[in-house]
Amino acid sequence: MRLVIVALLLLAAPPSGPVDASLPHPTPPPPSPAPAPVSVRLHPTTVSTRVGQRFSLTSTVQNHSDQPASGLVAHLNVLGLDPEVYVDPEDWSSQRTIYLDPLPARATRRLAWAVQAVNSGRLVIYVTVTARQGTDAVTASNALRLAVAPQRTVAAGGILPLVVAMPTAVLFLTGFAAYRRRSLR
Amino acid sequence: MASVDDRPIQEGRHAWRVVAGRELGDLWLGGRGLPLLLAYTLLLSVTSYLVATNQGLNFLEQREAVSLTLQVGVAVGALLVLLGAADSVSGERERGTLESLLLSPAPRRALLIGKAVAALSLWAAAWIVSVPYVWYLGRGVGVVGVAVASSLAVGSLLALFLVGYGLAISTIASSNRVSLSVSLFVLLALYAPTQMPTAMQYSWIGELLLRVDPFTAGLRYLGKLIINGHGPGQDAVWLVGPTVAVVVVTAAALILADRLNLHGGVQT
Numbered sequence: 022m023r024l025v026i027v028a029l030l031l032l033a034a035p036p037s038g039p040v041d042a043s044l045p046h047p048t049p050p051p052p053s054p055a056p057a058p059v060s061v062r063l064h065p066t067t068v069s070t071r072v073g074q075r076f077s078l079t080s081t082v083q084n085h086s087d088q089p090a091s092g093l094v095a096h097l098n099v100l101g102l103d104p105e106v107y108v109d110p111e112d113w114s115s116q117r118t119i120y121l122d123p124l125p126a127r128a129t130r131r132l133a134w135a136v137q138a139v140n141s142g143r144l145v146i147y148v149t150v151t152a153r154q155g156t157d158a159v160t161a162s163n164a165l166r167l168a169v170a171p172q173r174t175v176a177a178g179g180i181l182p183l184v185v186a187m188p189t190a191v192l193f194l195t196g197f198a199a200y201r202r203r204s205l206r
Numbered sequence: 207m208a209s210v211d212d213r214p215i216q217e218g219r220h221a222w223r224v225v226a227g228r229e230l231g232d233l234w235l236g237g238r239g240l241p242l243l244l245a246y247t248l249l250l251s252v253t254s255y256l257v258a259t260n261q262g263l264n265f266l267e268q269r270e271a272v273s274l275t276l277q278v279g280v281a282v283g284a285l286l287v288l289l290g291a292a293d294s295v296s297g298e299r300e301r302g303t304l305e306s307l308l309l310s311p312a313p314r315r316a317l318l319i320g321k322a323v324a325a326l327s328l329w330a331a332a333w334i335v336s337v338p339y340v341w342y343l344g345r346g347v348g349v350v351g352v353a354v355a356s357s358l359a360v361g362s363l364l365a366l367f368l369v370g371y372g373l374a375i376s377t378i379a380s381s382n383r384v385s386l387s388v389s390l391f392v393l394l395a396l397y398a399p400t401q402m403p404t405a406m407q408y409s410w411i412g413e414l415l416l417r418v419d420p421f422t423a424g425l426r427y428l429g430k431l432i433i434n435g436h437g438p439g440q441d442a443v444w445l446v447g448p449t450v451a452v453v454v455v456t457a458a459a460l461i462l463a464d465r466l467n468l469h470g471g472v473q474t
Binding site for chain 1: 240241244250252255258270335339
């Protein structure tokens with residue numbers, strides 16, 4: 022009986038050494054996901070263009086498994102490497118998600134993406150693939166390194182005379198009409 | 207030489223010219239035509255200046271700049287027509303001048319056609335004023351000709367729709383306030399589909415709503431011509447909605463013109 026009491030006291034005693042009460046007890050790391058049965062490659066790997074230009078990319082999704090893969094979803098993403106540049110991927114492509122038809126065993130499928138360069142600077146485009154059900158794995162493609170040169174196509178300096186002259190001309194006409202109206206009375 | 211019996215018919219045929227002449231004079235020499243055009247020119251100047259100089263707006267290629275300015279010009283220019291048309295009959299009714307107009311020998315359809323011509327002149331003036339802006343922004347990328355021609359075609363279609371629509375509302379509205387508010391409210395309701403989430407816009411019902419709204423359909427057609435460089439016939443299906451709308455509202459305006467009366471409402 023005494024041994025039982027001693028054992029209970031030992032179990033209830035706090036562990037020796039400092040304890041950070043604010044942190045939860047460490048949990049074992051989750052088991053690493055199984056190797057992804059699909060891979061995705063992006064072509065080309067580098068693009069140089071200007072703001073406003075459209076270009077197309079191709080990604081190849083390959084099923085390495087002996088089983089057909091169904092429910093695959095591919096997603097295009099854009100990220101800026103310059104911290105000052107805000108990048109909204111939605112502006113770059115109107116269709117960034119493709120739901121794939123079932124991919125037979127050992128088969129590949131090419132996906133075409135239409136993109137328009139909206140921001141200048143250095144950016145990266147990549148494609149991820151995951152399955153709608155049954156796995157936590159998200160497979161990412163290689164990066165497409167993108168260099169977008171700024172483009173300022175409208176000559177800003179010359180427009181000032183035009184934007185001033187046009188309202189002035191209409192204002193002059195308005196004044197002339199008012200003067201003519203008064204003189205006819 | 208016309209016989210005595212033919213004279214009233216011929217007078218009726220040409221009465222719209224007399225009405226149009228008087229209305230044009232009232233609008234451009236003594237009315238609000240020029241002040242409206244001045245406001246329109248200021249809007250185009252501000253838009254063009256921002257498109258050309260503001261880094262936030264000037265982020266896309268030159269075709270986008272032309273398209274943005276052109277769409278503002280066409281939409282607001284056509285709206286000027288609505289302001290003119292919505293005031294045409296209900297304004298006379300409110301000012302107490304409709305009675306003398308109705309007592310004139312001109313057929314009632316001729317009265318409305320004359321007023322429609324005057325309201326459409328607002329769009330014609332707006333289009334002429336927009337040409338220098340389009341020329342400046344579009345030179346160098348070869349879209350000036352396309353932009354000027356397509357804006358004339360699409361803008362005229364929208365102006366015809368709005369003049370018929372405004373006249374129909376104005377004919378039955380008892381006051382100017384009712385006419386203008388109903389006209390603008392319905393236009394706002396038509397504009398609502400363009401604010402749908404992107405996913406909704408790609409659904410069949412979203413696409414249908416976008417094509418039914420004459421404004422959205424017309425402006426999208428303009429964008430496809432200028433930004434995407436499509437041919438005029440490639441996306442002509444977008445003009446089906448505006449064309450149908452023009453036919454419907456014109457027929458409605460002509461039918462209501464025959465029932466035009468002093469106090470508003472529909473005379474049976």
